[in-house]
Amino acid sequence: MATNTYRQPNQIMIKRFLSLEWKQYFRSSYWQKNIVINIFMVLFALYFVGLFLVMGFFLLPALKKLFPEQDPFILLNGYIFYWIIGDLLMRFFLQKLPVMSVKPLLTLPIKRSTIVHYVLGKSGVSFFNILPLFAVIPFSIMLANDGYPISVALSWMVCMILIALIINFLNFILEAFSSEKGLSFLPIVGFAGGLFAINYFGLISFTDILGSGIIAVSENSIYLLVPALLLIVLYSYNFKILRQKLFLDASLEAKGKEVNASDLSWTKRFGDVAPFMQLDLKLIWRNKRTKSMAFLMVIGLFYGLFFYTQDVYLEMEFMFAFIGIFSTGFFLINFGQFIPAWDSGYYKMLMSQNIKYERYLRSKFILMVMSVVIMFILGIPYVYFGWKILIAHFAAAIYNIGINTHVIMWGGSFNRKRIDLDKKAAFNYQGTGAVQWLIGIPLMIVPMALFGLINWLIGFEVAIATLIILGVIGIVFHKKLMTFITQKYLDSKYKMIDAFSQDN
Amino acid sequence: MINTKELSKAYKGTTVLNINTLDIPKGQSFGLVGNNGAGKTTYFSLLLDLIKPTTGNITTNDIIVDKSEDWKPFTSSFIDESFLIGYLTPEEYFYFIGDLRGQNKADVDALTAQFEDFFNGEIIGKKKYLRDLSKGNQKKAGIVAALIGNPEVIILDEPFANLDPTTQIRLKQILKDLAEKQGVTVLVSSHDLMHVTDVCERIVVLEKGEVIKDLETNPTTLKELEAHFASGAIATSEEEE
Numbered sequence: 001m002a003t004n005t006y007r008q009p010n011q012i013m014i015k016r017f018l019s020l021e022w023k024q025y026f027r028s029s030y031w032q033k034n035i036v037i038n039i040f041m042v043l044f045a046l047y048f049v050g051l052f053l054v055m056g057f058f059l060l061p062a063l064k065k066l067f068p069e070q071d072p073f074i075l076l077n078g079y080i081f082y083w084i085i086g087d088l089l090m091r092f093f094l095q096k097l098p099v100m101s102v103k104p105l106l107t108l109p110i111k112r113s114t115i116v117h118y119v120l121g122k123s124g125v126s127f128f129n130i131l132p133l134f135a136v137i138p139f140s141i142m143l144a145n146d147g148y149p150i151s152v153a154l155s156w157m158v159c160m161i162l163i164a165l166i167i168n169f170l171n172f173i174l175e176a177f178s179s180e181k182g183l184s185f186l187p188i189v190g191f192a193g194g195l196f197a198i199n200y201f202g203l204i205s206f207t208d209i210l211g212s213g214i215i216a217v218s219e220n221s222i223y224l225l226v227p228a229l230l231l232i233v234l235y236s237y238n239f240k241i242l243r244q245k246l247f248l249d250a251s252l253e254a255k256g257k258e259v260n261a262s263d264l265s266w267t268k269r270f271g272d273v274a275p276f277m278q279l280d281l282k283l284i285w286r287n288k289r290t291k292s293m294a295f296l297m298v299i300g301l302f303y304g305l306f307f308y309t310q311d312v313y314l315e316m317e318f319m320f321a322f323i324g325i326f327s328t329g330f331f332l333i334n335f336g337q338f339i340p341a342w343d344s345g346y347y348k349m350l351m352s353q354n355i356k357y358e359r360y361l362r363s364k365f366i367l368m369v370m371s372v373v374i375m376f377i378l379g380i381p382y383v384y385f386g387w388k389i390l391i392a393h394f395a396a397a398i399y400n401i402g403i404n405t406h407v408i409m410w411g412g413s414f415n416r417k418r419i420d421l422d423k424k425a426a427f428n429y430q431g432t433g434a435v436q437w438l439i440g441i442p443l444m445i446v447p448m449a450l451f452g453l454i455n456w457l458i459g460f461e462v463a464i465a466t467l468i469i470l471g472v473i474g475i476v477f478h479k480k481l482m483t484f485i486t487q488k489y490l491d492s493k494y495k496m497i498d499a500f501s502q503d504n
Numbered sequence: 505m506i507n508t509k510e511l512s513k514a515y516k517g518t519t520v521l522n523i524n525t526l527d528i529p530k531g532q533s534f535g536l537v538g539n540n541g542a543g544k545t546t547y548f549s550l551l552l553d554l555i556k557p558t559t560g561n562i563t564t565n566d567i568i569v570d571k572s573e574d575w576k577p578f579t580s581s582f583i584d585e586s587f588l589i590g591y592l593t594p595e596e597y598f599y600f601i602g603d604l605r606g607q608n609k610a611d612v613d614a615l616t617a618q619f620e621d622f623f624n625g626e627i628i629g630k631k632k633y634l635r636d637l638s639k640g641n642q643k644k645a646g647i648v649a650a651l652i653g654n655p656e657v658i659i660l661d662e663p664f665a666n667l668d669p670t671t672q673i674r675l676k677q678i679l680k681d682l683a684e685k686q687g688v689t690v691l692v693s694s695h696d697l698m699h700v701t702d703v704c705e706r707i708v709v710l711e712k713g714e715v716i717k718d719l720e721t722n723p724t725t726l727k728e729l730e731a732h733f734a735s736g737a738i739a740t741s742e743e744e745e
Contacts, residue, residue, distance in 0.1 A: 275603035279589070286591040286633070349587035352552040353604045354576035421591065494556050501586065 013114050014121075045127065049134050056138030060146060073143065077211040081199065084167060084210075085192050087128075091171040092188040095128050097242075106246070116242045120235065123172065129164045136160040155221040159214055162227040169234040176241050276363030283342055284335075287421035290342070293334050297371075300330025301378055308385040317460060318452030320389050321467065324396025325447050327379055329404055331371035336408035337439060339364050340489070344418040344500035351497060358486045365405055365482070372400045388460065395467035396447070402474025404443050406481045411439040413488035416499040505530040505689050506551070506657065510560035513546055513713075521546045521713040523560075528691070528706075530656070533683035535704030536693040537729065539736070542710040544693040545583070548661050551691075552581055564657060577605070581659035582646040590635030594627045594645045597634060598652060605653030612652060619648050622674050639666045647675065651682075658682065659691045664699045672699065679703050697733070701726045711736075 063072035097119065105115060140157040144150045178187040199206040217223040267277040284290040304323045307313040326333075335342075339361075343350060350360070376397040383390040447467060455463035474481070489496075508526040512519055521543040528534050536544045549555045551562055553569045561568050567575045581587070589597055595616075602612035616628065626641050627648075634642060643666050650658055663679075664672050680703060682688040694700045700707055701721055709717035709732065717732065719725050 275600055279592075279600060282591060282596070346586055346589045348554055348583065349589075351554060352576070352579075352581055352583075352587075353601070354573075355604055494554075497554050 013110055014118050017115075017118050048131060052131055052134035053138060056135035057142060059135075059139060060142040073148065074211065074215060077214045078207050079211075080163070080214060081207045081210045084163065085196055087132075087164075087167050088171055088174075089188065089192050091128055091167065092174060095123075095126060095168075095171060097123060097172050097175065112243060112246050113239075116239055116246060119242065120169075120238055123168060124165060126168065129161075129168055132160065132164045151221060152218045155224060156214065156218040158221075158224055159217045159227060162224070162231055166227060166231050166234060169231070169238050172238050173234065173241070176238075270363075270366060273359050273363045273366065276360050277366065280342075280363055280367055283421070289419070289421050290335075294331075296334065297331055297375070300327050301375060303327045303330070304379065304382055304385075304389075308382065308389065314385065317388065317392075317455050318448060320392035321396055321451035321463075322444065322448040324389075324393040325400060325404070325444055328372050328375045328393060328397040329400040329443075330375060332368045332400055332404060332408065333440075333443060335371070336364070336368055336405065336412065338415065338419060339409055339412035340496070341412075341415045341417055341419045341500070342421070345421065347500045348497055351493060357489055358482055361409060361482065361486060361489070365409065368405045368408075369401050372397050372405075391464055392451075395451075395464045395471070398471035398475075399447050399467045400471070402471030403447075406474055406478075406485065407442050408439060410485050410488060413485065413492055416495065418500045418502065505532075506562065506564045506691075508560070508562050511550065511557055511562060512559045513543075513550060513555065514558045519558075519713055521550070523547070523713075523715055526708070526715060528689060530689055531683055531687040532706055533679065533690045533704045534692070535700035535707040536691065536710060537695070537697060537700055537707060538693075538710035539733075541712070543713040544710060545661055546713075547710070548581070548583060548659055548691070548693065551659060552579070552583070575657075577653075578656040579659070580605070580650045580653065580655035580657070581661075582643075582650040582663070583659070583661045585639075585642055585646070587646055587649075588634045588642055591633055593631060593633060594637075595629075597645065598649055601649045601652050605655075607653050615652060616648060619678075622648070622671065622678065624671070640668060640671070643667060644671065655688065657689045657691070661693050662695070663692055664694055664696050676703050697726060697729045701729065 059076070060072055063075055067075060106112075136157055140153040143153040143156065174188050174191060195206060198204050213226075217226070264278045264281055267274045267281070270277055284294055304327055307319060307323055313319050340347065376393060379393055380390065382393060447470075451463045451467060454466050506528040508523050510525070511521065511523045513521040520541075536547065538544055546555070550557055551564075551569065553573075556570060561570060563569065564575045564579065569575050589600070592600065598612050598616055599609055602608065607615075616623075620628075623644060627637075627645055634645060637645070643663070647660060647663055650660065660679075663675060667675065676699065679690050679692065683690045683705070690703075692700065692703065705721050707717075707719045707721060707725065707729070708715055709719075709729070717729075719728065
């Protein structure tokens with residue numbers, strides 16, 4: 001390559017990339033400030049590794065015991081299809097292509113293909129691909145141990161690894177497609193749902209085809225070429241789309257669809273708070289992170305169904321209060337815990353403007369109260385599971401309005417972490433600090449414990465009354481509490497401005 | 505109008521700003537120049553009470569800025585892009601600022617209509633969020649937003665940076681008019697010596713946090729400033745040798 005003498009060989013370049021990433025990770029102030037969260041994540045990962053190891057070692061004996069008449073190996077391979085669908089769905093929502101910040105590299109003498117191979121190669125060693133190994137490898141060992149030919153166990157193992165990688169690259173193609181078309185999660189749901197439906201209604205039985213296919217591969221390792229070939233095709237396709245995107249103009253391209261301004265004049269009835277309410281509503285609706293948070297409210301609404309459909313929980317009355325607090329306060333908790341960090345991007349401006357802090361906070365308060373009322377009304381059908389549940393939810397809603405709104409806003413005055421509004425909500429820990437973990441205690445545990453205790457000692461009616469009375473006290477002293485909270489925010493003004501102007 | 509007394513700001517023992525006294529009368533167009541790290545933005549941030557002074561204070565209209573908030577109704581500013589709310593369109597942003605400064609939609613529309621030339625048709629009615637505008641257009645929106653509500657003091661940090669030449673010339677005219685015709689006290693900082701000398705009646709040079717020159721603008725001011733900064737460049741190059 002005489003023309004490329006000024007270019008460094010790929011291996012050296014990749015080493016450099018790795019060292020850059022290492023620095024990027026450990027030098028980020030985010031890492032240094034969030035050791036607790038990192039430890040938490042490591043424990044979370046270890047938990048899954050343990051789970052998969054147990055599965056790998058015990059699945060074979062367990063299947064043999066449960067279904068003595070069937071060949072466990074054939075049985076398991078019949079279920080691989082569901083694993084693929086499930087894994088694909090998981091990855092779509094949680095795994096992102098590990099894009100490095102390529103912009104500064106584009107003008108340097110590095111081959112574009114090197115960058116692309118690096119990014120794609122790095123995705124191959126993602127946690128999502130390594131995790132199945134902890135189940136696949138022990139399972140193959142158990143297979144060989146159980147008298148299956150070693151060649152079968154080995155080919156099966158290789159086949160599973162190939163499948164994991166195939167899912168990996170298939171996911172990125174789906175993600176690229178949906179982000180390009182702006183369809184968010186519709187393509188993946190359509191794709192996975194379509195495959196599932198075709199299989200379920202027996203049009204084409206993917207479970208059988210895949211099952212017998214994997215068994216054929218295991219028995220005759222030459223067939224491994226088929227998944228390997230598929231993997232190469234998917235990799236090349238990924239390479240193609242990523243390479244096309246790797247131009248400066250792709251990021252410079254004028255973005256921005258037309259804005260649909262909505263009429264928010266109904267907020268005028270709230271008087272001088274209206275400008276802030278309009279701002280807050282736009283904040284929620286026009287940013288990725290807040291928007292996905294709003295969608296999560298659906299989960300909050302249906303949260304009770306996980307419990308109330310099981311008779312065990314219907315007998316535990318203290319759970320009613322907990323579920324009530326959680327489902328009517330879902331928005332309150334998710335939105336409230338990041339006040340005022342939602343406005344961190346332009347906090348300096350707000351602080352230099354002629355605003356009354358109390359108004360700024362009152363707007364957030366009204367929004368939270370409205371959400372509690374709406375969530376309670378939407379949750380009225382829970383009465384189907386018993387009138388006690390409805391009453392408990394009502395008491396919880398009052399408690400949320402009177403106490404939790406104030407508590408969470410007070411907690412907000414300790415927020416020192418900036419939030420980028422353009423990142424998604426699920427598994428996004430940005431802006432999370434010790435405050436968010438601690439605030440959960442008075443918010444959820446206290447009312448639940450209080451309710452449970454009084455319910456157990458005295459009775460259901462008194463427990464309900466306690467929550468309602470506490471809530472009403474909070475509502476009565478709203479003005480006083482707001483003055484106190486506003487003072488807290490004023491006291492930490494400089495600290496907040498300083499913290500919010502720092503990147504993490 | 506704006507009086508600075510024994511003002512200093514230190515971070516962990518390092519003094520970044522130290523101004524013994526600096527008085528800016530009403531209606532003056534005041535320019536702040538200096539190299540990076542000279543303390544320009546620090547001074548403006550102190551003036552807006554975004555950071556706390558280590559010693560001393562600033563008063564505007566006899567209001568101590570870090571004690572009372574009463575200076576806010578007549579003071580407006582644009583320091584950097586973090587003053588913009590990215591998820592609003594420029595119009596929505598102007599109306600929001602207008603709401604905060606007691607101006608209704610019609611008032612705001614009347615004001616922004618005067619800046620049609622300045623906007624060059626790239627701001628109003630484009631149905632784009634501020635975060636999707638180019639740096640220059642974001643700046644234009646921010647500067648005009650700072651003019652909403654008839655402020656008596658306007659503070660602009662580096663207003664000429666990122667603007668195209670035509671807009672720079674228009675901005676200079678706008679700033680001159682504000683001070684001369686409307687009696688507004690205008691404070692700008694800049695790295696561009698030519699622009700400040702064009703706009704400002706008075707220029708203060710900061711270096712390592714201290715006021716080292718305080719000049720009334722006249723035809724020779726630009727030469728003097730250029731000589732000053734050039735001598736700095738020669739001095740450092742000699743030091744390096």
